[in-house]
Structure formats: structure tokens, C-alpha cells
Amino acid sequence: MNLSVVILAAGLGKRMYSQTPKVLHEALGKPLLQHVLDAVAPLKPAQTIVVIGNGAQKVIETIDNGSVQFVIQKKLLGTGNALAVAREKLNKGPVLVLNGDGPLITTKTLKTLLKRHAQSRNILSFLTFVDDSMSGYGRVIRDERGQVTAIKEDKHTTPAEKNRFKELNGGIYLMESGALGYLGRIRKNSTSGEFYITDLVSLLSAAGTKLGAYNCPQEEIRGVNTRKELYEVSEIMRRACIAKWMRKGVTFLDPETSIVHSSVTIGRDSVIYPGTYLEGKTLLGKKCLIYPGTRICDSSLGNEVIIKDSTLIEGSRIRDGAVIGPFAHLRPHTVVGRNAKIGNFVELKKSTIGNGTKASHLSYLGDAEIGDNVNIGAGTITCNYDGTNKFKTKIEPGVFIGSDTQLVAPVVIGKGAYVAAGATITQDVPPGALAISRPSQQNLKNWVRTRVLKTKKRNVKTKRGKKGAGA
Template sequence: MTTNSVAAIILAAGKGTRMRSKRAKVLHELGGEPMIARAVRAVAALEPNPIVVVVGHQAREVEAAVKFPNARFALQEPQRGTGDGARCALEQLPANFTGDVLITYGDMPAIKSSTLRAFLDAHRKRGARLSFISIILEEPAAYGRVIRDTAGKVEKIVEFRDASPAERAFKEINTGCYIVDFELLRSALAELKPSNAQDEYYLTDIVAIARTRRETIEAWVADDPAEFAGINSREELANMEAEIRAAVNQKLMAAGVTMVDPASAYISEQAEIAPDCVIGPNVQILGACKLGEGVRIDGTAWLSNVTVGPRCHLKLGVRAEDCSIGEESEIGPFAHLRAGTELAGHNRIGNFVETKKARLGRGTKASHLSYLGDATIGDDTNIGCGVITVNYDGYDKHHTTIGDRCMVGCDTQLVAPVKVGSDVYVASGTTIIREVPDGALVMSHHPQREKPGWMATWRKRHNDSPDGSLKRNKDHQKRVAE
């Protein structure tokens, strides 16, 4: 380790009682991912080694949400304040570590990595052994106050509940983000005492300890207080979600994307949308979606991790996830593309068609009311109305293969595993249970039978006349009586 090394501690052990939830606070989602993931990603951009996440409530679930290779975890049980959490984290740092320790919070998901980098650079430039980020608020509410002496130097940080009326009048507050020399941090944490109204170990007390030791302390005043907003309630969660969504939409519109109603467009930060796309109202584009140039989404659509090729048209009510749609395809209305669907391009998936693990070749169409699951279909094949790949036998899923340039008639069932060759014509109402060779006509019709005069007998049984007038008269009398 060198003196330029930096480690990071992210405090994320609390339950968050004001969320009124069985889930740990940091597991609640923002922009389609747990807020802890956002908080860790901002820190990870500085390449600290290691990153120690302090967990407590629902520890395993929080650990699972942190998907960074050099992350370590420290269990704080019971939770007795931020200072106690930092002490737990020190146990995960290497014994020979020398350098600075950055401390942030898992419920502070709006902070930017660029801000943390500027903070770290300022700390080292000023030669401080302890620095923290402060902000100025006109209405500081219940945040901890930064108390300075007459010379303007930081004297201490006082939690609101422990502050005097004079101290509460200060407008500079502590955000809770620190950079501390490792040796100073370890020794200061050892001196902490729970001498406060909550009987907890406050991390803020290390400032007063460092002051007593005449260490160099710097309060780095950040420009944007919004970055340090914590999430403590459902209302705050919703407000930050709205801010994230508005920022994403503004960025996309500035890059050439049309939004019919930006207020109803929910688009993830990971989504990539090319210029000249048109996004209709009430559309959700989640995860790592990619939309090519000129894509049009009419509205009321839900997409998750979907790649859409250029000039595709997604009509009303389309749902698609974990799939790819080739260029110039037409989807919907009311189509459902499930995971594993691959459309090669120039495809038509019409109303009430469902696909799952289905690959459709270029130009292939399924215009309405079909289910295509566990299937590979070639180019320029037409799937008629009511066609079903019967892929499940009650225990296992089986595959269906259909070749190029086939005409599959309406109300056809393909009982998998089965293969249909190319240039095959499947007559309407056929049930296919074995392989069909190239170029064949296949059918499985039952003989048609007729019973002459049956309808007259049916009407007579119901006391109706051949022209239906008696039945209509009875219906009219019934309505009048009612």
C-alpha cells in the first residue's frame, strides 16, 4: 500500500423505519435498481480498494444487491450509530493499509463520482488529515450543524437533537461524507462514547476529537446540495425518482428523441435511444434497452432489456423483455414478446401474439392470435391465426422447427418436438405430430358430415318458426314484461 491509497466505507446497515417497509431502506429502487447500487457505483469510480459496505438489516439481500468485485462486507449487529458502523468496517481493511478512508452512505444515491473525486483532490491538496463535505441550506431542518470558531475554523459537528438554540441557527450542515487518514480514523473511533440522547456512537464526534488533537480539519463546501439528499421516506423516494426521470428525458430530447408526453415516459438511465425515435405516452423503457434510429412507440408499452432495430413500429400495448427485434419490424397492438425472442428483421408480430424463446427469420409474420414458444422459424414464413406450438408435455419443454417460405394455416397445432421443412403448406385446422418434408402439403382433416333437415327439428324443439319470427316476438314480449 502507498500513501496515495484510498479505501471506502459505505454505511448501509439501517432498516429505515420511516419507509414503513419490511425491506431494508437501501434495497428500495431508484431508476430501476436498488439505491445501494447507485451509492456504491459513485464510490467505485474512484477505484478505492477495498470498498467495505456495512450491512445489518437484511444483510444477505443487501450484499446480493452490491455487484462490485472488490466489495467487502462488515456486519453491524446491533446497530448503535454511524461511529459503531465505521468501527465494524475497519475490521475489513488490510492490516497494512495506509492512506485515506472515504466514508459515505447507502441511502445517499444522488451523489456524483465527479463530486467525490473533487472532494478527494481538495483533501489531499490542503494536506488535511480529516475532511468532510458541508453544504449551506437556508432551511437546514434537522440536519447536524457545522460549528466554527471565531477564526472560521471547524470546531465540531453537533447533531440537531443535541444542539442548543444558538447552534441550530447555523445554516452550514454536515452531509456525513468524510475522508480521514486511516490512523487518525482508527484512533478517533476508539475514543467514541455514546454520550447523547440516542445512546449511540456518532461518527460526527471524530471531528471534535481531531480538533482536540490539533489536527488539520477541512470542511469542503459542495456546490449542489441536491446531491446529498438522503432517502428516508416513500415521499422522498418518489421525489428523487421523478428528478432522475426528468433528467433522463431532458437529456434524450436534447439528443433528438421526440416524447409526446415526457411526464409519462419512464426511461432508465442505462437505455440507449437513437435520434428521431418517437416515444408515445405511458411508455416504460427499463434496463439496458437499445432503440435504433427512427423507432416509433405509439404508447402504453413496457420494454425491459430489449434491443429494437432501426425504423421499427411498436403499436399500442406492446410488452417485451430480454429479446431483440430486427429492423423495420411491426409489433402489436397488444403483442407479448417474452424472454429469448429473436426477430431477424422485417417481421410482423400482430395483436394478441405471444412469443417465447422463439427465433423468427427475416420477413416472417404472425399477424394475430398465436403462441410461438421454443421455436425456430425460417425466413418469409406466414403463421396464420390461432397457430400454437405445443411445447410443454407437463414435465419438459420441446422445440419446434419450421423452415423457410412456409404457409401455416389458421388453427394449426404443432406438437413438439417436431420439424416442418421449407416450402410447406399446412392446411387450416391441422395437428402436426411428425416431421413434414420440404415442399409438402400437410393436413389432418376429419371427414365432413351433414344431417339434412336438422335445423327445422331444432327450431321445432324450441317452438320457433322457420323464419325466426316467433322467437323474436317472444323476446320482445319478455322485454316488455321486464
């Protein structure tokens, strides 16, 4: 099948009250338009055309992946005009038309539509749903034989028609090339001044062509026109995503307070505590434990990793058995080795941490390569920036770094070396050496007693002076 896809994404989105084009607003971490593109991609269309208008350049910059064609609807004259604009670039063959603000449509439903359309040999087929609680959707009008004859806009439908015709238009159409020839016959609506794609139905019905309307889950048809609807759609996605992972063996202690993007993968027997955010292309291995207040984005975790409370992980890789947090921050391009421990108030940036290495407290390790079984004392800093350039610190396996140490890069700490607490290291430390940079300690005997006596004498003199002044 030489299928073409047209996604209508040119609308103003006035009710969003936003400078961002409506189709670029995100639902569960992805633009609305991207959700629609993801749904049609498995259909393997020969071409996918997105009709844009409002914020066209921003849409192109955000969405363009080389496989999508964009056409611009210069004047926003309705859905019928939008399809007519795209028609010039369409190949011969069936055309699937969707709205860019309908992110809940599934590939399964679209495949069913394609199958039934082909089996019935319709010139035009479209999706419908039934929901008395939803307003603003066109009514599907059928004749006495049950054949579709028209779609009537909600605002033009009489109370009697609303009672009789419960079927609503889902706004997703599949049509043969011959149906496109009727676009030029659509008349401009006298009230809105727009051309409606829904008028194709009555035109094709009057011409005696074969039409089909197929019911689908109403949830999949929901569009987004307001911030409230954006939240509602996001919530439907979130609950569905979490329910999927629970079916696959993941425990959520409070599903209502966790957010998991659809692009996330979670291993069996992992436990997710309340208030957690798993975003982007994050991958969790088996038996991971994610405590409250954690946000993990575009990161990969091995098996049996523990992430303690209030930890932020971005663009990082964590190997099996590592423990991170609480209150840790892993910035992009960080790798943490097997069974390593990154403790409270430790920040890692573009660093590699070896297997079994520990940085348990209050440290900053940036642009560092740290070997296996290294101990990083509390308050250690890799001084990686001189105000102009970044430099690397290398700490070889088995090193012990004492507390309150500054490692001024570029510097290498050799295998098995020790660095004394309070040191400022500006030169390489040889393997097995002890580096000390602080002055030798001095103990002043009887210093406290002498200080107390001096203080008492000073106070006596002060009191005498005050009495003399008073006399």
C-alpha cells in the same frame, strides 16, 4: 492513491415500515446501495467495504459481486461505531465514508472532494450544502476565521445557532488513516446511546489538525428514510435521465409519464410516447417509435423498430425495421428478425423469428425456430409442452401456416410447405408439401329446408297434445 471506501448500510430503516433492508429498496430500478457503489466504482478504490447489520444476509445475496467486502455491525451503535467496525479491515491510506441510503451522489462530486482534500492536505474533509427547507441535518460550526470546529446535531442546535450557521453536514467524509485513531475517543451520546462519526470533527479540531468542508449541490446529499423520500429521490433521477436523452436527440411526448432507467440507451431520433417503461439494460437503436403503454425490459432493439400500444417485451432482441404489437408479449430469449411483424395478441417465448416473417394475430409461438418470410396464420399454436418436457418446433423459410393450426412439437415444417387452416400437425411436413389433417367437407343438400319442415311438424304435434290434455 490507495483509496479505501466504506459505505454505511447497517441501519434499521424503521420509517420505511418494511421487512426489506432500507438500502435494498429500489430507486429507478436499482437498490439504493447499488447507486452508491456505482458512483464510487470509477474512483477505482483499492477496497470497498460495506458495513451491514439489519437484513445482512439479504444485502449480501443481492449486492455481492466479488469486488465488495462486507463487515457486520452486530450492535447498531451509530455511525462512529460502524466505521470502527470497518477499521479492522482497512488498508493504509485515505478513507472515503458514505451512506448507503444516499443514491444521488455523483462520481464528479466525489472526484472534486478527493482533489480538494489532497490539495489542502487535510486530515479530514467532508461535504456540506445549504438548504433552509431541509431539517434533521447537523450544522457545521465555524470559528471567527471560518475554520471548521464542529458538527452539531440538528436536535441539539439552538435557534440562534441555526440562524448563524446555515451550512449543513452532507454526511460524506474523506479522512486520512491518522483520523481513524480518534474513533476510540468518541463518547457515547447520552440520549441515543450511539457513537456519532460527526464527533470526529470536534476531536480533530481540538487537536489542531487541518479540516476542510466543501459545498456541493444539495440534491446530491439527499438521503432516504421514508417511502415519500424514496419517491422524491426516484423522481429526481427519472427527470435527470429523461432530460439527458432529450439533449441527445430523443423525443418524449410527455416526459412526466415515462420511466427510463439509468442503464437504458436510446438512439437518436427515437420517439417515446406517454406511459412507457424502459427498464434494465434495454438498448434502443435510432429512429425507434415506442407507443403508449409499452414496457421493455433488458431487451435490445435495432434501428427503426416500431413497438405498438400495450406491448410487453422481456429479455428479447428485435432487429432493424421490425413491428411489434399492439398487445404483444415477447418473453425472454426471443429474437425477432429484420422487418418481421408480430401483431396483436401474439405471444413469443424462447423463439427465433426470421427476417420478413409475419405472425399478425392471436398466436402462441414457444420454443420455435422460424425461418425467413414465413406467414403464421391467426390462432396458430406451437404445442411445445407435454406436461413434463418442452419440445422444439422448426418452421423452415417460405412456409405458409393457415389459421387455427396446432403444431405438436417436436415437428419440422419443410421449406416452402403449406399447412391448411384448422390442421393439427403431429408429423414432419416435407418441403413444398401441403399438410391437411381435417376431415373432408360434406355439403348436405336441402338440409335447412328439411330441418324447418321437421320443426314445424314437431310443433304441431306438441300443440295438439296440450289441447287434448286440457279437454
